[in-house]
Amino acid sequence: MLLAKARELVRSHVKSDNLLRHLLQVAQCMNYYANFFHQNNEEWVVTGLVHDLDYDTTKHTNPPDGHPYLGVSILKNNGFSDSIIEAVLGHADYTNVQRVTQLAKCLYAVDELSGFLNACSRVHPSRNFEDLTFDFVMKRFNEKSFSKGISRDVLLRGAEELEVDFRQHVENCINALRSDIWFWP
Ligand SMILES: [Fe+2]
Ligand SMILES: [Fe+2]
Numbered sequence: 001m002l003l004a005k006a007r008e009l010v011r012s013h014v015k016s017d018n019l020l021r022h023l024l025q026v027a028q029c030m031n032y033y034a035n036f037f038h039q040n041n042e043e044w045v046v047t048g049l050v051h052d053l054d055y056d057t058t059k060h061t062n063p064p065d066g067h068p069y070l071g072v073s074i075l076k077n078n079g080f081s082d083s084i085i086e087a088v089l090g091h092a093d094y095t096n097v098q099r100v101t102q103l104a105k106c107l108y109a110v111d112e113l114s115g116f117l118n119a120c121s122r123v124h125p126s127r128n129f130e131d132l133t134f135d136f137v138m139k140r141f142n143e144k145s146f147s148k149g150i151s152r153d154v155l156l157r158g159a160e161e162l163e164v165d166f167r168q169h170v171e172n173c174i175n176a177l178r179s180d181i182w183f184w185p
Helices: 002-013 017-036 041-050 069-077 082-090 102-123 134-142 152-162 166-177
Strands: none
Touching: 002 041, 002 069, 017 041, 017 102, 017 166, 041 082, 041 102, 069 082, 082 102, 102 134, 102 152, 102 166, 134 166, 152 166
16 A cells, blocks of 8 residues: 555656656666565565656755645655655755665665666666676776765765665665566566
């Protein structure tokens, strides 16, 4: 039911293909880590799906109607749990909501990294995740001009908070991005 509700909210609030792709990719990574840490797949996938729910419709990042505050009020009105809401608030450093749970730490760790890996896949000769490797990703990581908007410090900090070695974290997320999107029919 939670997943059905999340899908419905994504369908009604997300306007752009880019945002939908991002949400699905983050959810793929969350699904992977739910298995990895033996957690509840539905809760973790849903957190990935809804974390940027309001991104297409918000114009700024201040409460109450900026990102992710507007999304959080939509989630509250739809009965989403405090743990999901805390994780969504925690994915944006500027909310100053601490990432306490593994769910929140994982969302933070996969949010920017999945975007970075998506950018890497686009410049890879094969244009897909199948042939993407850690070494290829690290070359792009060390190119300052590549995906300038993605802070390398945030990528490293995410893995550190999650207590997963950075190489393993990158490889986990590459594997995740190769997997089926079973949660989005
Ligand atoms: Fe966000
Ligand atoms: Fe995001």
